[in-house]
Amino acid sequence: MKFADRLLDYPRPSLAARPLPVEGRKPLEWEEAQSIASRRMAEQAKALNFTIERPIALYHLREKGVFNYRVRSSLDIGEKYGATGIDIDVYTGELLNVSLPTGGHSGVTVSTWLAELHSANVFGPAYQVVVSLFGVTVAALSASGVYIWWKKRGARGALHAPKTNRRRSAMSDVTPS
Numbered sequence: 001m002k003f004a005d006r007l008l009d010y011p012r013p014s015l016a017a018r019p020l021p022v023e024g025r026k027p028l029e030w031e032e033a034q035s036i037a038s039r040r041m042a043e044q045a046k047a048l049n050f051t052i053e054r055p056i057a058l059y060h061l062r063e064k065g066v067f068n069y070r071v072r073s074s075l076d077i078g079e080k081y082g083a084t085g086i087d088i089d090v091y092t093g094e095l096l097n098v099s100l101p102t103g104g105h106s107g108v109t110v111s112t113w114l115a116e117l118h119s120a121n122v123f124g125p126a127y128q129v130v131v132s133l134f135g136v137t138v139a140a141l142s143a144s145g146v147y148i149w150w151k152k153r154g155a156r157g158a159l160h161a162p163k164t165n166r167r168r169s170a171m172s173d174v175t176p177s
Contacts (some may be wrong), residue, residue: 008107036093037069078121
């Protein structure tokens with residue numbers, strides 16, 4: 001195993017294609033799915049030693065045959081959103097997958113940190129101001145570079161243009177004998 005593979009390990013995709021709906025078999029109702037998902041998440045929080053701060057969303061992913069339940073937990077890095085989640089079977093409520101933003105696979109932890117830093121979702125307003133100033137500086141340097149290039153380009157063109165005009169005007173002053 002290469003060093004990079006050990007450093008940035010990612011979980012293997014665990015959601016295999018689920019069987020298509022069977023006649024007469026109904027998916028869980030929304031409220032029931034939310035109740036089961038909340039209970040399953042609480043079980044995972046206890047087993048993996050993290051705390052749930054608040055629920056974020058419950059998604060019904062029909063093409064995968066799952067409900068995806070997201071919460072904000074003590075494992076989340078950013079200040080705004082929650083990335084801790086589980087997938088449960090749409091028919092039985094069986095736990096299929098656990099997705100942790102930190103504390104699991106190192107590759108996921110690194111990716112989570114990079115995403116949160118990129119979106120300035122960590123370290124509060126001071127970091128957001130620093131990132132904004134950096135962005136404005138890059139834009140200003142780019143604009144001034146284009147402006148300087150444009151001025152030099154124009155000056156270079158002005159040097160070449162008069163030579164041809166001077167030669168023509170000098171030739172027009174000469175009268176044929």
